[in-house]
Amino acid sequence: MKETPLSNCERRFLLRAIEEKKRLDGRQTYDYRNIRISFGTDYGCCVVELGKTRVLGQVSCELVSPKLNRATEGILFFNLELSQMAAPAFEPGRQSDLLVKLNRLLERCLRNSKCIDTESLCVVAGEKVWQIRVDLHLLNHDGNIIDAASIAAIVALCHFRRPDVSVQGDEITLYTPEERDPVPLSIHHMPICVSFAFFQQGTYLLVDPNEREERVMDGLLVIAMNKHREICTIQSSGGIMLLKDQVLRCSKIAGVKVAEITELILKALENDQKVRKEGGKFGFAESIANQRITAFKMEKAPIDTSDVEEKAEEIIAEAEPPSEVVSTPVLWTPGTAQIGEGVENSWGDLEDSEKEDDEGGGDEAIILDSIKMDTGVEVSDIGSQEQKSYKELGTRLAEKTEGDAPIILSDSEEEEMIILEPDKNPKKIRTQTTSAKQEKAPSKKPVKRRKKKRAAN
Amino acid sequence: MAEPVSVAAEYLAGSRARAARTVLGQVVLPGEELLLPEQEDAEGPGGAGERPLSLNAGARSRVRVVCGPGLRRCGDRLLVTKCGRLRHKEPGSGCGGGVYWVDSQQKRYVPVKGDHVIGIVTAKSGDIFKVDVGGSEPASLSYLSFEGATKRNRPNVQVGDLIYGQFVVANKDMEPEMVCIDSCGRANGMGVIGQDGLLFKVTLGLIRKLLAPDCEIIQEVGKLYPLEIVFGMNGRIWVKAKTIQQTLILANILEACEHMTSDQRKQIFSRLAES
Numbered sequence: 001m002k003e004t005p006l007s008n009c010e011r012r013f014l015l016r017a018i019e020e021k022k023r024l025d026g027r028q029t030y031d032y033r034n035i036r037i038s039f040g041t042d043y044g045c046c047v048v049e050l051g052k053t054r055v056l057g058q059v060s061c062e063l064v065s066p067k068l069n070r071a072t073e074g075i076l077f078f079n080l081e082l083s084q085m086a087a088p089a090f091e092p093g094r095q096s097d098l099l100v101k102l103n104r105l106l107e108r109c110l111r112n113s114k115c116i117d118t119e120s121l122c123v124v125a126g127e128k129v130w131q132i133r134v135d136l137h138l139l140n141h142d143g144n145i146i147d148a149a150s151i152a153a154i155v156a157l158c159h160f161r162r163p164d165v166s167v168q169g170d171e172i173t174l175y176t177p178e179e180r181d182p183v184p185l186s187i188h189h190m191p192i193c194v195s196f197a198f199f200q201q202g203t204y205l206l207v208d209p210n211e212r213e214e215r216v217m218d219g220l221l222v223i224a225m226n227k228h229r230e231i232c233t234i235q236s237s238g239g240i241m242l243l244k245d246q247v248l249r250c251s252k253i254a255g256v257k258v259a260e261i262t263e264l265i266l267k268a269l270e271n272d273q274k275v276r277k278e279g280g281k282f283g284f285a286e287s288i289a290n291q292r293i294t295a296f297k298m299e300k301a302p303i304d305t306s307d308v309e310e311k312a313e314e315i316i317a318e319a320e321p322p323s324e325v326v327s328t329p330v331l332w333t334p335g336t337a338q339i340g341e342g343v344e345n346s347w348g349d350l351e352d353s354e355k356e357d358d359e360g361g362g363d364e365a366i367i368l369d370s371i372k373m374d375t376g377v378e379v380s381d382i383g384s385q386e387q388k389s390y391k392e393l394g395t396r397l398a399e400k401t402e403g404d405a406p407i408i409l410s411d412s413e414e415e416e417m418i419i420l421e422p423d424k425n426p427k428k429i430r431t432q433t434t435s436a437k438q439e440k441a442p443s444k445k446p447v448k449r450r451k452k453k454r455a456a457n
Numbered sequence: 458m459a460e461p462v463s464v465a466a467e468y469l470a471g472s473r474a475r476a477a478r479t480v481l482g483q484v485v486l487p488g489e490e491l492l493l494p495e496q497e498d499a500e501g502p503g504g505a506g507e508r509p510l511s512l513n514a515g516a517r518s519r520v521r522v523v524c525g526p527g528l529r530r531c532g533d534r535l536l537v538t539k540c541g542r543l544r545h546k547e548p549g550s551g552c553g554g555g556v557y558w559v560d561s562q563q564k565r566y567v568p569v570k571g572d573h574v575i576g577i578v579t580a581k582s583g584d585i586f587k588v589d590v591g592g593s594e595p596a597s598l599s600y601l602s603f604e605g606a607t608k609r610n611r612p613n614v615q616v617g618d619l620i621y622g623q624f625v626v627a628n629k630d631m632e633p634e635m636v637c638i639d640s641c642g643r644a645n646g647m648g649v650i651g652q653d654g655l656l657f658k659v660t661l662g663l664i665r666k667l668l669a670p671d672c673e674i675i676q677e678v679g680k681l682y683p684l685e686i687v688f689g690m691n692g693r694i695w696v697k698a699k700t701i702q703q704t705l706i707l708a709n710i711l712e713a714c715e716h717m718t719s720d721q722r723k724q725i726f727s728r729l730a731e732s
Contacts, residue, residue: 007577008617013655017701
């Protein structure tokens with residue numbers, strides 16, 4: 001089927017919204033969508049969901065003879081396929097350009113960065129080596145295939161276990177999984193791709209573009225990095241002229257994002273490991289919610305609902321005080337305050353990112369305090385048991401985290417805001433809303449908590 | 458929302474068909490056969506009741522029943538072709554047996570004659586525009602099918618514009634044809650949709666729900682902000698409000714309406730009205 005054409009009004013609307021720093025699903029400019037990682041019963045099988053984009057990864061291995069010029073190294077083979085169920089426009093034979101581009105980028109990211117130790121895959125030099133094959137299938141296309149695919153690839157590789165082999169003189173023994181536990185691959189680091197979409201000739205930048213945002217973008221910059229801040233691959237497509245400082249800025253943002261995603265991946269792997277060891281049930285069937293009609297569920301979209309110019313005073317009068325009290329903030333000067341001690345910010349002129357964790361599963365009371373920079377008026381909203389969450393654009397986001405496994409992740413960074421000194425444990429940032437309100441009305445410190453009523457999982 | 462289908466399951470194994478009247482409002486599955494009211498009487502205990510003797514013994518009084526979407530005439534019974542709930546509407550005036558149809562849910566649109574849809578102009582070739590309506594083929598729209606259009610006075614339509622029109626020809630054998638004019642020659646709201654605003658896609662069931670008379674959602678939405686909305690039966694909605702933020706809020710509300718109960722919806726609207 002041909003792709004649905006993008007109408008002029010949609011294009012115009014999207015570009016105007018991006019100019020006003022608004023995205024269709026209510027994310028901030030540097031926010032990722034929720035990432036969910038689930039594992040299958042076999043080792044090496046995983047499904048990664050980045051918002052609605054879904055990629056299935058499967059790793060398998062085989063003993064083969066090595067390449068002639070690399071007799072002591074194993075062979076890696078990567079393959080990404082765009083399934084026809086991913087988008088109506090994907091037809092066999094019709095997707096070659098996009099497919100080649102994605103495959104090439106994935107190969108460069110994973111093979112050239114030497115994230116897997118190929119020497120360790122050698123069994124008998126010159127005769128038998130392991131061939132590791134990574135198959136990725138795109139199941140649903142909602143933008144940013146490359147990020148989801150790179151996460152799926154590295155997660156599947158980390159999860160995979162190959163059969164154990166022992167060499168004694170001339171004898172090689174290949175053990176079945178029943179005889180000896182299979183052995184994980186030797187992975188040095190985890191390169192993850194981060195995509196940046198540029199609009200209006202490089203003026204505006206978005207991280208993790210949606211499918212519609214991808215249609216109107218001018219160019220795309222993909223940076224593959226690992227958590228040690230080493231760049232593995234960098235690719236700019238679309239023919240836009242990028243300035244040096246833009247690329248540097250993107251690499252800094254990528255560093256932050258990759259650190260978070262890597263932590264998420266490690267937690268997911270650890271959880272799966274724990275479940276398998278304890279003998280619990282694992283696999284895709286377990287990660288699907290039972291006794292619930294999931295067709296009637298929708299991801300919450302945080303949308304700013306306040307018209308600050310009108311009715312701000314009424315809302316302040318009606319606001320309830322929050323239920324939690326933390327240490328009082330220290331007011332340095334009018335307009336600047338600090339909560340808690342923190343380490344020195346090593347990013348320099350770049351703001352912190354604060355993570356939020358939605359996997360707690362409990363219902364938290366929301367108190368929403370958002371402060372608009374221009375008007376300096378404080379607007380707060382009353383929280384209640386709701387499914388939707390509301391977020392004021394242009395303010396920071398902080399949330400108390402609970403639970404052990406943050407499977408879902410998103411954060412926000414805003415350039416205009418003053419850097420808030422982070423807590424010692426950056427994941428558990430709590431902000432005090434009452435004293436913030438009492439102390440200063442036109443404060444520049446953003447204070448907000450987002451409520452999520454999670455019906456998922 | 459899903460009702461237990463155990464009742465239906467018993468009948469599915471090739472046993473006798475059920476009366477349509479008894480199944481109203483319940484979930485029916487494709488392949489089931491339904492009996493119309495007149496046929497029930499005929500198959501009931503024969504001759505037990507008193508019937509006036511008719512001169513023409515062979516003919517039975519026929520009730521005219523309209524077979525709606527999801528149903529098909531099969532012999533003299535109705536065959537269900539889509540899964541969903543069976544609905545019935547009494548005829549407005551006297552004669553006829555009313556309409557039976559199945560309320561089903563889907564996202565893929567199939568052009569139907571008389572439907573008002575939102576299309577995107579993909580090509581201009583000579584005298585006609587090719588308009589994508591979400592079906593298997595683009596519909597054709599002649600430039601003369603606009604109000605006040607003549608050979609000299611052509612409408613101002615560019616590629617990529619949004620068009621609101623209705624189908625005059627829509628069957629499975631030909632490419633669909635649409636017009637932006639009604640039978641009297643007036644536009645009646647159809648034509649090119651304005652420049653700003655946001656177009657988004659929802660399921661077909663939600664559109665039908667929103668277009669039902671006295672839809673609460675639309676009334677509540679109208680109280681929030683001044684806005685313009687166009688609903689296309691092909692699942693496309695075009696919204697426009699004063700600011701981008703309001704347009705985004707509306708789009709998200711309408712998309713989420715499908716998954717919310719009416720209580721949750723009322724809560725959301727009350728919160729929005731406060732802020």
